[in-house]
Amino acid sequence: MRVPIWPCRRSVQVLVLLSLFAFPLLARYRHYLYARQLDKLTESWSGTAQGKLLNATDAAVRVGIPDGEGGVPSRRPRRAILERTQNFHGSAWSARVFGVSMTDPLAGAECALASRACTGVLLVGLAIPLVATLLLGRIYCGWICPMDILFGLGFKIRKLLELLEIRPWSVRFWKGSKVVLLGVGLLFALACGLPLLHYLYPPALLGREAHGFVTALFDRAEKGHLGWALAGMTAASLFLLGLLLADIAMSPRFWCNCLCPGGALYSLLGCFRLLKVRRDPEACTLCSRCNEVCPRALKPMVDPIGMECDNCGLCVEVCPSQSLAFRMALKDNGFPAPGVRNAPREEKKLAAAPKNVVTAALLGLAWLSIDSTQAHHILGLPHYCYDKDYPQTPVLKLVENVGNWEVQLTGFPGNPKPGMRTHLTVYITDRTTRSVYSKPLTLSVHRQLVLGREERVYGPEEAMSSQNLFKLYPTYPADGNYQVTLSFEDGEGLSTLRFPLVVGEPGSPWAVVFGSAGGLACFLVVVRAVRIKRARRRATPVAVTP
Amino acid sequence: MRMTRREFVKNTAAAGVVLTAGLVSLRPGFARAECIRPPGSLPEESFLSRCIRCGRCAEACPNRCITLLTAGAGKSFSVLPGQGDQSTPVIFPRQQACNLCNGDKGAELLCTAACPTGALQLVKKDPEEIQAKVRMGKARVDTNLCYSYNGKSCGVCVRACPFTRRALRAGILEQPQLDPDYCVGCGLCERVCIRYPQAITVVPIARGKV
Numbered sequence: 001m002r003v004p005i006w007p008c009r010r011s012v013q014v015l016v017l018l019s020l021f022a023f024p025l026l027a028r029y030r031h032y033l034y035a036r037q038l039d040k041l042t043e044s045w046s047g048t049a050q051g052k053l054l055n056a057t058d059a060a061v062r063v064g065i066p067d068g069e070g071g072v073p074s075r076r077p078r079r080a081i082l083e084r085t086q087n088f089h090g091s092a093w094s095a096r097v098f099g100v101s102m103t104d105p106l107a108g109a110e111c112a113l114a115s116r117a118c119t120g121v122l123l124v125g126l127a128i129p130l131v132a133t134l135l136l137g138r139i140y141c142g143w144i145c146p147m148d149i150l151f152g153l154g155f156k157i158r159k160l161l162e163l164l165e166i167r168p169w170s171v172r173f174w175k176g177s178k179v180v181l182l183g184v185g186l187l188f189a190l191a192c193g194l195p196l197l198h199y200l201y202p203p204a205l206l207g208r209e210a211h212g213f214v215t216a217l218f219d220r221a222e223k224g225h226l227g228w229a230l231a232g233m234t235a236a237s238l239f240l241l242g243l244l245l246a247d248i249a250m251s252p253r254f255w256c257n258c259l260c261p262g263g264a265l266y267s268l269l270g271c272f273r274l275l276k277v278r279r280d281p282e283a284c285t286l287c288s289r290c291n292e293v294c295p296r297a298l299k300p301m302v303d304p305i306g307m308e309c310d311n312c313g314l315c316v317e318v319c320p321s322q323s324l325a326f327r328m329a330l331k332d333n334g335f336p337a338p339g340v341r342n343a344p345r346e347e348k349k350l351a352a353a354p355k356n357v358v359t360a361a362l363l364g365l366a367w368l369s370i371d372s373t374q375a376h377h378i379l380g381l382p383h384y385c386y387d388k389d390y391p392q393t394p395v396l397k398l399v400e401n402v403g404n405w406e407v408q409l410t411g412f413p414g415n416p417k418p419g420m421r422t423h424l425t426v427y428i429t430d431r432t433t434r435s436v437y438s439k440p441l442t443l444s445v446h447r448q449l450v451l452g453r454e455e456r457v458y459g460p461e462e463a464m465s466s467q468n469l470f471k472l473y474p475t476y477p478a479d480g481n482y483q484v485t486l487s488f489e490d491g492e493g494l495s496t497l498r499f500p501l502v503v504g505e506p507g508s509p510w511a512v513v514f515g516s517a518g519g520l521a522c523f524l525v526v527v528r529a530v531r532i533k534r535a536r537r538r539a540t541p542v543a544v545t546p
Numbered sequence: 547m548r549m550t551r552r553e554f555v556k557n558t559a560a561a562g563v564v565l566t567a568g569l570v571s572l573r574p575g576f577a578r579a580e581c582i583r584p585p586g587s588l589p590e591e592s593f594l595s596r597c598i599r600c601g602r603c604a605e606a607c608p609n610r611c612i613t614l615l616t617a618g619a620g621k622s623f624s625v626l627p628g629q630g631d632q633s634t635p636v637i638f639p640r641q642q643a644c645n646l647c648n649g650d651k652g653a654e655l656l657c658t659a660a661c662p663t664g665a666l667q668l669v670k671k672d673p674e675e676i677q678a679k680v681r682m683g684k685a686r687v688d689t690n691l692c693y694s695y696n697g698k699s700c701g702v703c704v705r706a707c708p709f710t711r712r713a714l715r716a717g718i719l720e721q722p723q724l725d726p727d728y729c730v731g732c733g734l735c736e737r738v739c740i741r742y743p744q745a746i747t748v749v750p751i752a753r754g755k756v
Contacts, residue, residue: 082608094662111663195598212616425743434690436690499624
């Protein structure tokens with residue numbers, strides 16, 4: 001009997017992907033329950049995305065717990081739910097599932113090297129993944145990593161492009177690059193005491209982005225912006241998007257096969273795995289279908305399979321003669337097929353090495369040099385989540401130091417709505433003597449428009465100190481990013497400071513750029529498809545009557 | 547183009563040197579922010595090397611006071627993360643202060659129980675142990691701003707303090723009087739302060755010492 005491998009694998013991956021979003025949601029649900037705000041919020045958010053999500057979570061976590069608490073039969077069993085939900089949190093990087101703590105071995109390696117210590121907690125978390133990897137090989141990549149779904153999608157898009165007669169490149173990379181990257185990353189962790197590989201490791205990034213997205217969704221709701229929005233993500237989303245595009249345009253799964261530091265670690269750990277795909281050379285018909293289907297670009301038909309195999313089972317499934325199968329074995333396959341062993345080996349393997357090492361290095365540098373302050377604009381994310389107002393109004397508390405002066409700007413509310421009268425309070429003290437600055441200061445507010453243009457909406461207003469503070473009451477005409485400019489006499493001359501301020505929920509001009517670029521791309525694809533269709537119709541021989 | 551092993555090793559080494567040099571040159575920008583860390587955290591340097599930025603503490607916190615530090619999250623507090631403290635857990639007490647798992651039935655502080663690496667050391671939910679192990683920051687009273695020091699009686703912070711009469715005592719006109727030896731830096735005082743800007747603030751330990 002053959003077990004359907006692919007559906008099992010995909011469903012595990014989909015479950016993992018869903019849990020990346022479900023766990024932050026659960027955490028937020030838990031918080032509302034803990035703060036006794038759940039009923040109030042689900043009622044006021046009923047019918048919106050946030051309300052539905054909370055209701056769904058509520059229904060899901062109450063399965064199997066009888067209603068009633070404290071002698072009231074209809075009450076929600078708050079304590080029992082809090083206790084149960086405590087056992088689920090985290091992401092694919094490190095998580096607690098059913099009360100069992102599990103940590104990615106890459107995280108463990110980085111942490112142990114960077115801190116030069118290996119704690120008991122860390123070992124407990126590492127136990128299951130490590131044993132699984134030692135026995136089953138690179139199973140994380142094939143069965144759990146949620147990026148596999150994304151790259152699968154990329155492969156489908158690649159096929160679509162081929163259908164449209166746009167041939168994407170097939171760049172071949174050197175597979176050892178990932179080990180180099182892993183080595184450099186770990187050495188760096190050891191030398192500088194800072195783990196940095198997780199800024200490059202897609203499953204960790206994906207989990208973080210999902211956390212940010214779900215958190216922002218509810219933070220916005222608390223401020224009155226209900227419904228879905230692309231918010232809360234950082235430059236990491238951009239990196240993942242870039243990976244997907246490179247995967248489509250350059251070569252399928254080049255990240256997993258050639259650059260992923262996690263993949264390198266798993267390959268090394270899974271070197272002596274027990275569960276292996278092995279070929280029965282007697283039954284094999286040498287159809288080479290397994291070679292074509294392997295996502296790791298291995299050749300199961302040509303032995304041995306090596307340490308890169310992630311036991312995804314695609315080759316086992318596709319094999320028409322059922323000569324490939326999962327077997328428990330210590331050694332790799334030792335039976336070369338007649339005549340196949342001497343098939344031309346990849347001589348270009350090493351030739352590609354310098355290019356790719358440099359690519360990897362540049363990629364890493366480029367990624368590290370992205371300043372996330374600017375980068376989140378590129379995705380077209382609105383300025384949304386600077387504050388969390390629950391249960392109070394949003395907070396704005398900006399501090400800048402000039403010479404010996406500490407300048408504090410507080411706003412009420414922290415994230416005001418357009419048209420509303422707001423307070424801005426400036427408080428300037430000497431950092432050593434704690435004496436208060438009391439000479440007049442001037443303040444103006446500018447609205448920042450596209451292309452660096454500015455529009456003055458308030459001031460310049462000269463303010464006098466009253467009770468040690470300078471109070472101003474600007475109103476803002478529209479949603480947007482504003483800049484508060486403040487000048488004061490600091491003893492040596494006039495100092496000017498700029499503070500950012502966000503009013504409402506401004507969009508980003510990049511959203512328009514990205515939206516129109518996407519629309520244009522879709523349009524071009526349709527045009528191309530129509531042209532191909534026409535060309536084919538013209539090419540078909542038309543029956544001509546003599 | 548064929549390449550000899552020697553060339554390959556040279557190339558790899560060169561790339562490694564470039565990468566490492568690039569990374570090391572970024573060092574000053576690694577950890578810029580001075581923030582309040584969750585309870586039970588190691589000293590800042592060891593915390594940054596131990597923490598794997600998994601965000602489990604943030605999800606475990608029932609009070610939702612732990613934020614993962616991003617440029618967006620820190621912007622309204624003038625906190626810009628460097629590459630080294632991106633996504634590390636921080637607490638902005640003004641936004642939501644740590645209530646030391648008050649109201650939760652568990653035996654430990656939940657974030658410390660969730661930490662998979664020991665960057666947050668396990669702290670039992672016992673007042674003595676919290677006093678001994680937790681030092682998130684230190685409160686600081688600004689007497690220029692505090693209502694109680696300016697002729698009005700307020701005392702909100704004294705009532706919010708989980709260690710009233712030890713860490714924060716009420717003096718004349720309910721003036722907050724701080725005993726820095728007992729302050730754990732939970733920030734509940736800053737959270738409740740009714741003055742704009744807050745007269746009592748929690749400063750991170752490193753800055754508090756200066």
